[in-house]
Amino acid sequence: MAFGFVTTRVTDVLNWARRYSLWPMPYGTACCAIEFMGLISGRFDISRFGAELLRFSPRQADLLLVMGTISYKQAPILKRIYAQMPEPKWVVAVGACAASGGFYNNYHTVQGIDELIPVDVYVPGCPPRPEQLMDALVKIQDGILKRDKGRIQNSESRIQKGDI
Numbered sequence: 318m319a320f321g322f323v324t325t326r327v328t329d330v331l332n333w334a335r336r337y338s339l340w341p342m343p344y345g346t347a348c349c350a351i352e353f354m355g356l357i358s359g360r361f362d363i364s365r366f367g368a369e370l371l372r373f374s375p376r377q378a379d380l381l382l383v384m385g386t387i388s389y390k391q392a393p394i395l396k397r398i399y400a401q402m403p404e405p406k407w408v409v410a411v412g413a414c415a416a417s418g419g420f421y422n423n424y425h426t427v428q429g430i431d432e433l434i435p436v437d438v439y440v441p442g443c444p445p446r447p448e449q450l451m452d453a454l455v456k457i458q459d460g461i462l463k464r465d466k467g468r469i470q471n472s473e474s475r476i477q478k479g480d481i
């Protein structure tokens with residue numbers, strides 16, 4: 318058997334490891350969070366994707382799942398949570414409310430969390446099925462392997478000084 322060797326970049330190895338060890342932080346404000354509870358239960362089993370270690374501190378999470386309606390009163394809280402997450406980090410807007418305000422087209426509802434923080438994947442539906450959340454997770458994992466530095470820089474610029 319001939320001897321061989323493998324070459325790669327440290328970044329590629331790190332991204333490969335990140336891909337299968339996401340630490341999600343659920344930010345659930347309404348009914349979409351119930352679907353997430355389905356995703357982490359035995360029937361759907363998020364552990365198969367290496368993302369079962371839920372964190373309830375943003376400082377220990379790299380995947381923010383925003384599930385439910387976001388009011389303008391909550392906007393500074395969401396921005397602060399995002400700012401407290403270490404880089405690299407990813408955001409999923411789960412359901413119509415998080416993605417666009419849903420049917421709450423009124424004075425107190427944020428019409429999509431991308432008004433506040435950058436979003437990597439939007440999950441449509443009211444509510445979306447757990448399978449759609451799994452699809453979002455796989456999209457995030459695929460995106461980690463080809464990280465877009467421009468988006469990361471853009472996300473930094475959206476956090477203004479007075480916000481946190």
Ligand code: SF4
Nearest residue numbers: 348349412414443444
């Ligand atoms: S998208 Fe539908 S299910 Fe999800 S939080 Fe809004 S109203 Fe509830």
